[in-house]
Amino acid sequence: MGALISCQDVWKIYRLGDVEVQALRGVSLDIQRGEFLAVMGASGSGKTTLMNILGCLDQPTRGQYWLDGRDITQARPDDLAEIRNRDIGFVFQNFGLIPRTSALENAQLPLFYRGLPLREQRERATAALARVGLTGREHHYPAQLSGGQQQRVAIARALVAAPALLLADEPTGNLDTQSSREIMDVLERLNREDALTIVLVTHEAEIAAYAGRQIVIADGRILSDRLKRS
């Protein structure tokens, strides 16, 4: 079994009018199954662009991206949507929950687009919420949950389809210190107990410290790639 993720000389170039913006310049990266990787960088460093490409929300202008043995650069938008649905879970800084919709229904969302029967959707979502410690709050609306709880619903949603990869973009950005620690504990537990591959984008060193491997990006290039010393 090869690496779960393999980026080879990935470039992302945007054209804004006459100006060419090179967000990523020849990034090569391999990520194995079960790794917990933190991507650090300042704003504008290209870390978000890298996340978008890893998450199959965007495609490289040049270079290759292999996810679980599949060449993503050849995929069409509908295929990318399916890959995101099956293989990738997202956690966003602003939680990204649908308002006035219960925690259960939010967690079900990926399964809803997969077309599973409602009962199975509900069962798996309930299990995912349990996995993040939210049993009993299935029918609460986001407005009735704290920031930390909302983020946990988002994590449950990311887990519900049993993806190969979880991508977290500044997951603690909108949380206080206590909730941030709770969320990172959840992620760390999932990585340890379920061997869930996690890629975390952050600009905070304390958060990055939870990860087993840290990458620093600047100016669209990987500056350093270090394993945490245990």
Add this chain to the structure above:
Amino acid sequence: MPAFLLVTVMTAFRVLARNRLRAGLTMLGIVIGVGAVIAMVGIGEGAKAAVRRQIASMGTNIIVILPGSTTVGGVHGGQGAAVTLTVSDALELKKKVPLLTDTAWAKRDAMQFVHGNKNWNGAVNGISPSYLTIRDWSYTSGGPITQADLESAANVALVGQTVVDNLYEPGEEPVGTIIRIKNMPFRVVGVLAPKGQSAQGSDQDDIIFVPFTTAERKLFGSKFLGSVGALFASTERPDELPEAVEAIREVLRVRHRIQPDQPDDFTIRTQVDIGQVREGMSQTLTVMLFAIASISLLVGGIGIMNILLVSVTERTREIGVRMAVGAKRRHILAQFLIEAMTLSLVGGLLGIVFGIVGAQAMTVLAGWPTIVSPQSILVAFLFSVAVGLFFGLYPANKASRLNPIDALRYE
């Protein structure tokens, strides 16, 4: 697929309920448009049915001949100005036009009639016995005026139900009693079975029939005996009417010595003509209502499109999240199309309810008969769906074409 539809429809209702005022205002155009269609079709159908009832109650295949010619607009001119229609005209027509199964004549005037201590003002119609058969009158008690009554100018009368209600106690049997018309005693020989309201809105049961000869000699004080207020004729079948009308016209022109370049000094009408005039009026009404309905539906549709565009903008981040977790373009397109159609459908259903209530209100308040047809309800329903689909397409398409990355970043 069914789970997708079910949940999406539920979500659509939730979005609607979230902002009831906004949804209500948006739906207003559709509610008005659909309501207008339902109510006015109901009025139109009611009018048509009333005409058909009138034609049926008057007896089919009837030709009415009135003295005097019609001026523009169908206004009848100069009745009684000259002796233009006579009883012998009627008898000649029966002889000379074989298509006619029978002819009849009548003349009417308003006067007072009395029974006991009650009196009533109404129309007295002097008729030939054939009038009763041509006009298809039947009896709840007693029997018709006979040829013998006509020939002897007998003082006999037939009374309509409204006259009975006003001159007699409930349960009293009018047949055999005496009523006084213009202070002359008349024996009631029959009570006419009710016919109800005519298409013009008059009460057909507010009538007394007496023999024509009795009327002209004793009640009306006519100077010219034999002149009639109207002639009636009937044919076996409706398709014979046009030919019969022309035959009558020929005979009468000869009898009245009308030169070829002179117009008729009479007017011939068939139930078909009257029916056509009424139907023409209801056609105009129908065209008007479709104009109103189309404009309202257009306004309503634009309202839906507008609100949906706002909704798409408000929920840009939500759309981004949905795409991130695996929604394809067609999922987003379908979701917003369904939201648009839910809006238009609910508006349509409300419009149908208001239309039915409105039609009923018309019947109760204005006395216009209305019939709400199931077809108009179905058409209105389908139209609502179509409006939602058509006007929701642009916003739904816009939503589905969002770039997930930009959408997720949207503030």
